[in-house]
Amino acid sequence: MKTKKIIIFLLVIAVSYLAATYRWGDSAHSIGLIRASGGEARHPSFLGSGENDYTLIATATVIPPYRGDARVALEGEPAIEYKIYLSGPVVDLGIRRNPELRGNVIYGLKPKDRIALWVVMKPPLLDPVCRMTRMDGFLKASYAGKDYFFCSEGCAEAFGKDPEKYKNNAHIKGAYNLAFYDTKTNRPVLSVPVIFKGKGEAKDAGGHQH
Ligand SMILES: [Zn+2]
Known part of the structure; x- marks a missing residue:
């Protein structure tokens, strides 16, 4: 019984979160x-x-x-x-x-x-390290289920060393x-x-x- 309530509660949160993302995101x-x-x-x-x-x-x-x-x-x-x-x-x-x-x-x-x-x-997607716009020939790497693209080995390596630092930088701001x-x-x-x-x-x- 208690578990069921918690699940419903979580569903409500999930739905309102989705709605908010849709509205404002x-x-x-x-x-x-x-x-x-x-x-x-x-x-x-x-x-x-x-x-x-x-x-x-x-x-x-x-x-x-x-x-x-x-x-x-x-x-x-x-x-x-x-x-x-x-x-x-x-x-x-x-x-x-x-x-x-x-x-x-x-x-x-x-x-x-x-x-x-x-x-x-x-x-456009950006190289999360140097923030260059993705072009043909960019190197690809995956992290936490997402694809990232890099202009050079150097940027790919920097990302590989500390993906948490760069993972949110692949989008324009x-x-x-x-x-x-x-x-x-x-x-x-x-x-x-x-x-x-x-x-x-x-x-x-x-x-x-x-
Ligand atoms: Zn780069």
Whole structure:
């Protein structure tokens, strides 16, 4: 009887842990204002580390009198592979004209438009010792059920001597920027900081990101 209760208790913890990871670990939501004078993000977006891909949902309102086309880019080093999707209206009655996304450019933004973008990101794996982006010809080693890649024998050896020290370093960390540029003036109309946290920091350090 007692064992059963403990098992149920552990299951509850496991489920809420998974839910929390899902909510905060690999996805974030950000709200911004698109303005001719540079725009404004309500807050940075925090993303966890150690996942294979991440989704950022960015919603933005166009502040009058801005109108134009905006190119969207995820900026930062090392470069991250990403894809942008623009969500259409849930119900499209064909009455309202909607901005359109083609080749990372949002066409036809007008005052008071509200847009929602999904940015799906695939950060590269890094050599956990020297933090170089993984390339062809990298050496591979496994530790604790995970694969790691190294630029050289030297880095592989350093890892082998103290894997615990390096095991959380194979993922990107730090600040990126989701930038929107007016295609005519090439000036930013919104920029949203996107912060990748170190492994294990995501669940406690960021608080409730919404
Ligand atoms: Zn290296």
